[in-house]
Amino acid sequence: MKLSLRKSAIAVIAAGLSSTIMPAEQVSAVEFARKNLVVPDGPRAGELWDDSLTPYIAEPLMLSMTESGINEIAVRKSAQTGFTTLLLASVSHFIAIDPCRMMIVQPTTGALAEFNREKLSVAIQQSPTLKRLVKDQTSRSGEGSTAQAKRFPGGSLKLAIANSAADLRSSTIRKAFLDEVDEYPDDLDGQGDPIGMVEARQESFLMSGEWLRMYISTPTVKGSSKIESYFEGGDQRYWKMPCPGCGEPFKFVFDRKYFKFADEFPHDPYYATPCCGTVILPHEKIGLMKKGQWVPEASRPGAYPSYHFDALTSPFVPWEKIASRFAECNGDPLKLKVFYNLTLGMAFDMKGDAPDHVRLMERREPDLKRGHIPAHGLVFVGTADVQMNGIWYLFKAFSPDRQSWRVDAGYIEGATDDPHAGAFLKLEELRTKQWPDAFGQRRTVDAFGIDSGYRSHVVYTWCRGKAGVFALDGLDGWSRPPIGQPKPVDINYNGQRIRNGVMLWGVGTWSLKGAFYSNLRKEGRAAGQDTDPPGYCHFGGWMDEVYFRQITSEYLGTEKFKGRSRQKWIPRVGYENHLLDCEVYGDALGEYLGISRMTPQEWSQLASIRGVPADAIDADLFAPAPIIATHQVRAAAPSTEAAEVPATAEPQDAGRDEGWYSTDNSFWDR
Structure with missing residues (x-):
């Protein structure tokens, strides 16, 4: 008979230690x-x-x-x-x-x-x-x-x-x-x-x-996007899938030649593969995506893995939503930037060259009367920029499709060291003025903004207690919203916030300037087009060269900063930019008031309040202008960049793959 001996004490200790000394199973x-x-x-x-x-x-x-x-x-x-x-x-x-x-x-x-x-x-x-x-x-x-x-x-x-x-x-x-x-x-x-x-x-x-x-x-703007630089510094991998028709690997790109949809709801999107034209329907996207794999397009020694992935391939975003988002942009540069960044995962190519100020002066409309709000101008704002010996100001009005009209602009001479005297007295007179409109009524501004960057304490005092008045602070950076959350700047000696004190509103000026310059480049009836496109800027015949030189006073340049390249707005030598700031602040107030968010029904209600005749109010009139032209989008091979879309409404540059837009203005032309 064999005896089964118990484990020795050493064996027991060794077994216990092994469970703590041995590394965990590598998973x-x-x-x-x-x-x-x-x-x-x-x-x-x-x-x-x-x-x-x-x-x-x-x-x-x-x-x-x-x-x-x-x-x-x-x-x-x-x-x-x-x-x-x-x-x-x-x-x-x-x-x-x-x-x-x-x-x-x-x-x-x-x-x-x-x-x-x-x-x-x-x-x-x-x-x-x-x-x-x-x-x-x-x-x-x-x-x-x-x-x-x-x-x-x-x-x-x-x-x-x-x-x-x-x-x-x-x-x-x-x-x-x-x-x-x-x-x-x-x-x-x-x-x-x-x-x-x-x-x-x-x-x-x-x-x-x-x-x-x-x-x-997610990226921001070409030339400044950090993730764009890191992606391009790597081997640039894209998610490629086998074509259901011929088996050739391809990737989804936002190109209207391949990604097809109607401009109006229902958009009925589908994808035609670039290799053989096989049609892929929306419900087939996820199944096809699951068959894909990462393929680098820039393999080279020393290149680390870098990946691009966007909503076209994502299992969480329907193609119908992507088509709807693009249609809703309707040529608005701010919305297109958001679409590029958040839907396409691409850096937006911000156009930074303003048109020649002399060419802009040629677009002046002699029928526009100074100090009168035009029929389209349902939203009305004013802005000001304080300087040492005077104040620059601008009043402009917006239509439902973001067209804008300058109602008044100029310079108030006078001291600016006292909020209750000098130039501020005339500014207050303009702010509270009753402006005549096209329907026989008089209106005050819906919002008024003033730059607080110079003589801040004086500006805060002038703003205090005034309803609808915004103390504004221009902020650099491409990821800033048009107008952000306010912060209190009125505090007492104990550091406590003053009740009903002044709030400071940050304005993301960089993207707003890009959008403004994009709108400036749009051409309308004054250039022989059939209609004025959404976002078009109207100028009265009373406007002088000083205004046009100031609004074209900056350009988008590239600089080396702390070892990296970035794009920023640079003033032109010898040009003042105060009215450009006023324009940009006015656009920020327009966004605050919802010109890009209001529904057709809300625009109709506002039109009724403004005194537009009841028989002229039609919900369709206040809807964003439909995209009616064929989009001329560059045909991209599978190895090209993942997005080619119309960036702005610029008929004169149609050869640059950009669409153009139109709307019916029959009533407003009477």
Whole structure:
């Protein structure tokens, strides 16, 4: 009989130690995400991540692993593509399998708080594996997580904002995830580029090669877009699918030669492949997308993986919605920029050359009477720019299709150091003036804005207590909205906000100037066209050369800034730009009042309030002008850029692949 001996004490101890000394089983990032990552939001919220719906996420996720040897990954994307999951999945894998010190950088405090609250924290709490590893914020040991850092065995995840030098200077990190990089400042408190500051935090890992930087963003404007530069610096991978007709690989591009739809609802979109013309219907898009794979178009030594993905291929955005968004742009440069950035994932080519001021003067309309609001001008605004010895001012009115008419403009001479005297007295007279309109009524401005950049304290005092008056502050940058959220600037000696004090409204001047110059280049009846296009600018015969020189006083130039190229507005030598500022501020107020958002019914109601005869009010009259011309869009081969769309309504440049627009103005021409 054989005796079965019990294990020795040494064997028992060795077995126990092996379970802690031996490294955890190496699981790929994709496999880990499938089993552990719970989708925090969207239509699959609360479910385990399923990459069969978004197969394009798998490759960059695998390449983010340390074992891949890849150090940089760039993703240029549109909205609603699911690439936030890439960031969450990669971070989760490092927390559980390859712990280290990491950092996620968001552009602003608000963006970081929202990301932490609605995505990262939700993903951690809903995953048993991550919840067990990430220390709770309520820990009193001093080693628990905080609002700015998630701590776990072997590492930590710092949450930082791109406009805080303290956040970006304070720690050494191995992995950096930079989200929405196009919204990062170009220079942070005079200390340099935020991305460069992140790079400096990874110096210690350069020799070992264990570092990673992932850039993810929607782009902004050509020549200034950071993610555009990072995408072009990589091997430029596109998601290509086999053509159902001939099997040739192709990618979806926004080109009306291939992506076809009606300009009016229902748009009935479909895609005709560039290789053999096989028609792909909207319900076939997702099935075809799942058969695709990443194909680099710029492979070369030293090029890191860079990816482009947009709404045309995304399983979350229907083609009908894409067609509708483009039709609603109707030539509006501001809307087209948003469409390019958020739907096509492309940088917008902002046109920065103003027309010659002499040519603009030739377009003056002698029938327009100074000081009278024209029939189309349902929205009426005024703006002013304060200088040392006087104030420049402008009043203009907008129609439902964004055409604009100058009602009055000029310069008020006088001292500007007292808000109750000098030039401010005349300005107040103009602000409160009752202006005659085309229907026998008199109207005051719907909103009045004044630049507070010079003699701010005087401007604030003048604005205080005046309804419908906006203290404005022009802000640089391509990602700024036309007019943002206000902030209080009236405080007492104790630092407390004054009740009913002045609010300061930031204006994103860079995009507004691009849109204004685009509208200036449009030609209408004065140039022999049948109609005046949406956004067309009307000038009265009373307007002088000073005005036209000032509104054409800047151009879009490229400069080197902190080692990077960027586009910015540059004043022309010897030109003043005060009336250009007034024009731009007026457009910001128009956007605030909703000229780009009001429905035809709302325009009809406003027309009734303005005194337009009841028999002339027709909802169709106030709808955006339909696109009636054939779009001449450059035929793009599968290897060309992913978007060629009409940028502005410029009939004189039709050879540049741009459409033109028209509307019926029969009543208003009486």
